[in-house]
Amino acid sequence: MHCLSVALPWIAALLVGAAVGRVTATPLIRRLRATVDRLNQLVLHDSLSGLLNRSGLKDAYLRSAGHDRHLILVDLDAFKRANDQHGHPVGDQVLSAVGRRLAELAATHGGWAGRLGGDEFAVILPTVTGATATTVAVAATAAVAITDLPTGPLKVSGSAGLAFAPAGYPWTRALTNADIALYHGKHAGTPITYEPGMTYPRTPSTRRRARDDAHQ
Structure with missing residues (x-):
């Protein structure tokens, strides 16, 4: 939950930026994917060994x-x-x-x-x-x-x-x-x-x- 609470404001900001034309679609998708990948890493992996948790x-x-x-x-x-x-x-x-x-x-x-x-x-x-x-x-x-x-x-x-x-x-x-x-x-x-x-x-x-x- 802590990971999501940190990431959600960033995701929301990206979506708002796209809506008002400040962020183009392709960079937005790349940044969203990077955020999701980072969340998956944090949620599913052990921070010490790097293995799956x-x-x-x-x-x-x-x-x-x-x-x-x-x-x-x-x-x-x-x-x-x-x-x-x-x-x-x-x-x-x-x-x-x-x-x-x-x-x-x-x-x-x-x-x-x-x-x-x-x-x-x-x-x-x-x-x-x-x-x-x-x-x-x-x-x-x-x-x-x-x-x-x-x-x-x-x-x-x-x-x-x-x-x-x-x-x-x-x-x-x-x-x-x-x-x-x-x-x-x-x-x-x-x-x-x-x-x-x-x-x-x-x-x-x-x-x-x-x-x-x-x-x-």
């Missing part, structure tokens, strides 16, 4: 609803300890570096990467096989492993879980399933795949996520 991930998931998809969740192990030891600026560098690596990995397979919040990331892969999705999940855990930054040595690793989401499968259920897979994958030491119909128990984080998504 939670809303952007949901939008990408829904836009690919006609396809089978895999949703991979990745979170950083012991990130809080590294953040506390090295400071928040270094923690931000870690999150940005992880974001770049996951974005490259997702793009290679025609998908999208995003940051759900904190140290948790997601990758959406449309129209790939289960074997490919598992390979990407394993690669994601390797991609987020960071051993050093320009500021000095640092050890950060990651865990992943993935959920198969057939065409039309609800976003909230796919997210919950991937979260369950992440929880069990973290304990197993390798990515776990959750498919509809499996009976893994819900975890505290999935119950919290369900509440969060219900209020979006």
Whole structure:
């Protein structure tokens, strides 16, 4: 809402200018498009990593609803300890570096990467096989492993879980399933795949996520 409150006066001024002949149509359209693009960037992207944010991930998931998809969740192990030891600026560098690596990995397979919040990331892969999705999940855990930054040595690793989401499968259920897979994958030491119909128990984080998504 803050983004819209800032942008709407500019849009209104452009429209008034066009109405009285002070702004020609072509520059007006270009400026309106630039404003809309900027709004989309602010609303759908994470300001720190540049990746899609939670809303952007949901939008990408829904836009690919006609396809089978895999949703991979990745979170950083012991990130809080590294953040506390090295400071928040270094923690931000870690999150940005992880974001770049996951974005490259997702793009290679025609998908999208995003940051759900904190140290948790997601990758959406449309129209790939289960074997490919598992390979990407394993690669994601390797991609987020960071051993050093320009500021000095640092050890950060990651865990992943993935959920198969057939065409039309609800976003909230796919997210919950991937979260369950992440929880069990973290304990197993390798990515776990959750498919509809499996009976893994819900975890505290999935119950919290369900509440969060219900209020979006």
